[in-house]
Amino acid sequence: MAVVVQAEAGPAPEVPGPSSRGSGGSGTGGYVLRKILGSLASLFFVTVLNFFMFRVIAADPVKNLTRNRNISVAAQALERKRLGLDQNIWHQFLTYLGGLPHGYLGVSFKYGKPVTSVIGSAIWPTLLLVGTSTILATIIGLWIGIRAGWNRDSKFDRISTGVTLTLYSMPEFWLGMLMILVFALGWGPIPGIFPTSGLIDPNLSYGSIQGMLNVAWHLVLPVTTLTLVYLADYSLIMRATLLDETTEDYILTARAKGLRDAVIRQRHAVPNALLPTFTLLILSLGFVVGGAITVETVFSIPGLGLLSYTAIQGPDYPLLEGVFLLFTAAVIVANLIADLCYPLLDPRVRRT
Amino acid sequence: MKLPSSIRRRRTVVALVAAMVAIVPTATAAMAASPSPSPTVSVPHGASTFTVGFQQDVDNLNPFIGILASTYEVWGVTYDFLVGYSQKNFSPEPDLASSWQESPDHTQWTFHLHHGVKWSDGVPMTSADVVYTFNRIINNSFEQTNYGNYVANIKSVTAPDANTVVFTVSKPTPIMLHMLVPILPEHIWKNISEKAVQSYPNENIVGTGPFILEQHVTGQFLRFRANPNYFLGAPHIKELVFRIFQDESTMVAALRKGEIDFADSLKSTSFNALKSVKNITTVPAVYSGFDEIAMNTGAATTTGQPIGDGNPALKDVRVRQAIQYAIDRKTLVDKVLGGYGSVGSSVIPPIYSALHWDPGNTAYTFDLNKANQILDNAGYKRGANGVRVSPSGKPLTFRLMGRSDSPTSRQTVQYVQNWLQQIGIQTNVSIVSEDNLTQIIGNGDFDLFEWGWVVEPDPDYQLSTFTCAQRSTKSGGTITAGLSDSFYCNPAFDQLYQQQSVTTNLNARAAIVKSAQAMLYRDANYAVTYYYDNLEAYRNDRFTNFKPQPDPGGSLLFQYGAYSYRFIEPVSDAVTTSSKTGLSLGIGAVVVLLLIGGGMFLARRSRSAAEDRE
Numbered sequence: 008m009a010v011v012v013q014a015e016a017g018p019a020p021e022v023p024g025p026s027s028r029g030s031g032g033s034g035t036g037g038y039v040l041r042k043i044l045g046s047l048a049s050l051f052f053v054t055v056l057n058f059f060m061f062r063v064i065a066a067d068p069v070k071n072l073t074r075n076r077n078i079s080v081a082a083q084a085l086e087r088k089r090l091g092l093d094q095n096i097w098h099q100f101l102t103y104l105g106g107l108p109h110g111y112l113g114v115s116f117k118y119g120k121p122v123t124s125v126i127g128s129a130i131w132p133t134l135l136l137v138g139t140s141t142i143l144a145t146i147i148g149l150w151i152g153i154r155a156g157w158n159r160d161s162k163f164d165r166i167s168t169g170v171t172l173t174l175y176s177m178p179e180f181w182l183g184m185l186m187i188l189v190f191a192l193g194w195g196p197i198p199g200i201f202p203t204s205g206l207i208d209p210n211l212s213y214g215s216i217q218g219m220l221n222v223a224w225h226l227v228l229p230v231t232t233l234t235l236v237y238l239a240d241y242s243l244i245m246r247a248t249l250l251d252e253t254t255e256d257y258i259l260t261a262r263a264k265g266l267r268d269a270v271i272r273q274r275h276a277v278p279n280a281l282l283p284t285f286t287l288l289i290l291s292l293g294f295v296v297g298g299a300i301t302v303e304t305v306f307s308i309p310g311l312g313l314l315s316y317t318a319i320q321g322p323d324y325p326l327l328e329g330v331f332l333l334f335t336a337a338v339i340v341a342n343l344i345a346d347l348c349y350p351l352l353d354p355r356v357r358r359t
Numbered sequence: 360m361k362l363p364s365s366i367r368r369r370r371t372v373v374a375l376v377a378a379m380v381a382i383v384p385t386a387t388a389a390m391a392a393s394p395s396p397s398p399t400v401s402v403p404h405g406a407s408t409f410t411v412g413f414q415q416d417v418d419n420l421n422p423f424i425g426i427l428a429s430t431y432e433v434w435g436v437t438y439d440f441l442v443g444y445s446q447k448n449f450s451p452e453p454d455l456a457s458s459w460q461e462s463p464d465h466t467q468w469t470f471h472l473h474h475g476v477k478w479s480d481g482v483p484m485t486s487a488d489v490v491y492t493f494n495r496i497i498n499n500s501f502e503q504t505n506y507g508n509y510v511a512n513i514k515s516v517t518a519p520d521a522n523t524v525v526f527t528v529s530k531p532t533p534i535m536l537h538m539l540v541p542i543l544p545e546h547i548w549k550n551i552s553e554k555a556v557q558s559y560p561n562e563n564i565v566g567t568g569p570f571i572l573e574q575h576v577t578g579q580f581l582r583f584r585a586n587p588n589y590f591l592g593a594p595h596i597k598e599l600v601f602r603i604f605q606d607e608s609t610m611v612a613a614l615r616k617g618e619i620d621f622a623d624s625l626k627s628t629s630f631n632a633l634k635s636v637k638n639i640t641t642v643p644a645v646y647s648g649f650d651e652i653a654m655n656t657g658a659a660t661t662t663g664q665p666i667g668d669g670n671p672a673l674k675d676v677r678v679r680q681a682i683q684y685a686i687d688r689k690t691l692v693d694k695v696l697g698g699y700g701s702v703g704s705s706v707i708p709p710i711y712s713a714l715h716w717d718p719g720n721t722a723y724t725f726d727l728n729k730a731n732q733i734l735d736n737a738g739y740k741r742g743a744n745g746v747r748v749s750p751s752g753k754p755l756t757f758r759l760m761g762r763s764d765s766p767t768s769r770q771t772v773q774y775v776q777n778w779l780q781q782i783g784i785q786t787n788v789s790i791v792s793e794d795n796l797t798q799i800i801g802n803g804d805f806d807l808f809e810w811g812w813v814v815e816p817d818p819d820y821q822l823s824t825f826t827c828a829q830r831s832t833k834s835g836g837t838i839t840a841g842l843s844d845s846f847y848c849n850p851a852f853d854q855l856y857q858q859q860s861v862t863t864n865l866n867a868r869a870a871i872v873k874s875a876q877a878m879l880y881r882d883a884n885y886a887v888t889y890y891y892d893n894l895e896a897y898r899n900d901r902f903t904n905f906k907p908q909p910d911p912g913g914s915l916l917f918q919y920g921a922y923s924y925r926f927i928e929p930v931s932d933a934v935t936t937s938s939k940t941g942l943s944l945g946i947g948a949v950v951v952l953l954l955i956g957g958g959m960f961l962a963r964r965s966r967s968a969a970e971d972r973e
Binding site: 064066067070071072073078079080082083084085086089114117118119120121128129132180184187188191192199202203204205206207209210212213303304305306307308309313320321322 | 408410416418419421424425426500501503504507508557558560574576577578579580582600602603604605606608609612613615616618792793794795797798801832839840841
């Protein structure tokens with residue numbers, strides 16, 4: 008029964024595309040154009056904000072990066088010049104803007120490497136961890152939410168709501184540590200078969216089949232942790248919206264027609280209840296690149312959450328700007344996708 | 360196009376599961392594309408692979424860029440210095456140079472190199488490489504950021520023959536035996552311009568050291584193989600792995616489980632918990648770091664222009680001495696460090712026994728009565744609210760800053776606040792980040808703060824931080840911080856500092872260094888609170904024969920040198936863990952199969968359910 012529901016989550020082909028027909032193609036085109044332009048404007052705004060926001064931090068990166076190093080005042084001045092910090096802030100801003108169209112985000116103060124390559128090596132671990140967890144949490148959460156919402160106050164409803172809420176309110180790092188204690192170290196009869204942390208064993212490389220299987224093995228505990236924490240997001244929203252649907256007239260009509268309960272739920276109630284969950288999913292995908300700093304820390308996964316934390320120390324301006332540009336861009340793109348998908352999913356949005 | 364609903368559903372489910380299954384290979388393939396030396400052969404993780412837990416990732420393996428302790432440890436096992444530090448007591452010891460002489464007029468140092476040393480790529484190492492390394496630093500500016508102070512007095516470096524290097528110095532220079540400059544291969548670095556070196560990642564390290572970097576996975580681990588031709592003798596282990604942890608408790612779990620063999624910089628609580636664990640040896644090692652309560656002795660620039668808004672009462676040495684007597688260092692060691700450390704006195708820690716000055720019976724032992732008496736005699740009378748007031752009418756109310764980055768710092772300032780209250784000094788505690796505190800100190804906008812230093816075996820740098828020249832500088836409206844954080848300025852001290860920096864006789868220099876410490880102690884710019892231990896633990900069922908530095912009592916790893924790495928041996932009956940990889944593969948495969956199988960099962964169910972209905 009489970010993922011039948013999921014099947015309806017995707018854009019069903021029977022819903023016609025926005026451009027195909029209907030009341031004025033130009034209206035739809037205008038809608039799409041407006042949304043895209045709006046997103047571009049937001050993107051530019053946050054780019055500017057990102058640049059100036061971090062410069063407000065009252066800390067001198069050169070002094071902080073050379074702290075406790077035997078370095079003369081003259082050498083500090085040279086370092087400041089090398090990092091471009093001797094220029095006035097508008098000059099620095101224009102240099103930064105000038106680099107953006109070429110995909111150049113500067114060189115990280117701390118790592119001495121291009122920001123794009125520092126981010127590039129952190130983005131995949133995050134996508135693996137948070138991306139997989141989000142997808143799993145959606146699938147399982149929807150299933151739980153539908154079962155619980157349709158059979159309100161059943162034993163399943165009460166237990167699942169209680170459990171998911173408990174997991175939701177649990178600190179991620181604490182749940183992660185419990186996972187390590189029980190499933191990595193072993194507890195009582197449970198053998199500690201999973202690794203404590205990391206992504207891969209030190210004699211394998213990512214490129215090989217062995218390496219990939221090894222990564223999957225390492226990801227079991229962190230992904231389970233995050234999935235458990237994320238579950239309530241999806242199950243509770245799905246449950247709540249489905250509950251609303253059950254009192255609608257069309258459900259009564261369907262029952263009057265003599266449809267079986269399962270059919271009413273799957274073909275009528277659930278599709279109508281999917282919109283909020285879908286919104287949540289798309290928006291969460293925007294936050295995926297933000298990483299999960301506590302779980303990344305506990306399981307020593309070198310993702311973007313951790314990277315943003317290290318970037319704040321210093322502060323490492325180019326890296327901070329790069330990381331936050333990515334975060335904000337992802338959220339804006341996710342919003343745009345959600346906006347563009349609504350008309351596909353819900354004819355009512357299309358008509359307005 | 361309208362598909363039968365059963366097919367549609369199955370497609371969606373399969374697509375979702377496929378996306379999940381595909382994400383691992385896609386991501387791993389992408390990560391594999393990152394530039395790093397990849398393993399040529401997969402060596403099983405056997406009994407002679409020594410795995411160390413690091414709590415800090417490396418920043419950049421280029422010795423002109425990286426600054427973190429973890430990175431220095433990587434260079435420590437892959438490069439060599441000209442002269443090393445002995446395992447016994449940090450005295451100068453042959454490294455690449457087997458012997459050396461200083462000319463009688465102190466203007467020339469001649470180093471004789473070991474014969475037959477080879478770089479890890481097989482090219483012979485000669486005096487030309489040494490000359491190249493030093494000239495590169497002397498002749499360029501970027502290269503000086505990490506090493507400039509070592510070469511400040513060097514006029515020229517020459518190589519009369521393939522195994523001899525001669526340095527001509529402008530004045531007597533004791534630091535010639537303590538230059539922490541990794542010797543680099545000319546044939547590699549000559550191709551890297553001064554511009555390119557500023558972002559050169561040096562991921563394929565070519566060095567002379569006991570280990571050779573084999574594989575580096577960013578944020579995960581660095582794997583080395585032993586250098587069988589190491590000129591001071593091949594290591595007894597085959598492989599070395601530095602594994603990065605972001606969380607101390609996870610690292611401890613990994614040690615208990617046997618995933619790693621060594622853990623360092625442990626918290627006292629984890630350390631105590633590990634004591635009773637089978638097969639684990641715990642070592643509280645003496646360390647070269649101290650913490651202090653620093654006092655604003657009158658913030659000013661190098662030209663003597665006052666800056667900041669420090670309370671002027673702290674310019675009075677009697678107030679600073681009273682504070683010294685009011686700090687119960689023994690309680691700090693017991694409560695803040697959990698007993699793992701010793702009470703602090705002078706600024707060169709006792710780990711450097713040849714240089715450390717002990718105050719003996721002049722020590723500021725905890726005595727609140729004495730502290731009160733000093734302040735009474737100096738004319739700081741208690742006001743109505745119990746807070747003392749200076750003769751000029753200003754209350755003794757100080758700001759006391761602790762570091763948010765350090766739990767021990769936060770605890771220490773609470774204790775100190777309480778003690779100072781008992782001698783009529785009111786403190787307003789604030790907890791700030793190290794970044795912000797650095798800024799605040801440089802501007803002189805503080806009264807008291809808690810921080811610490813890790814002291815090099817050569818005392819020059821530490822003493823330099825107390826010289827007048829290291830106070831802040833001001834040009835235009837901008838204040839640039841120097842190294843000084845107490846703004847201590849005493850011409851007599853500066854003179855001692857100058858003397859030690861031109862005294863090449865080790866004993867004579869030690870005597871001067873001790874007088875300098877005694878002077879600082881009396882002048883009380885710092886209340887050195889404690890010398891903390893480095894808490895280490897290792898698997899005694901896997902490795903033995905660790906070499907502490909100094910011997911006895913010192914750290915087993917993170918040394919000045921690579922002694923433990925070179926001399927440790929696998930315990931003969933150590934359990935081989937090569938089966939672990941097999942197990943991991945098995946479980947990884949099971950996970951992937953479960954995902955695929957689950958997806959197909961669900962897809963089939965959805966189809967059958969759909970068929971049922973129609």
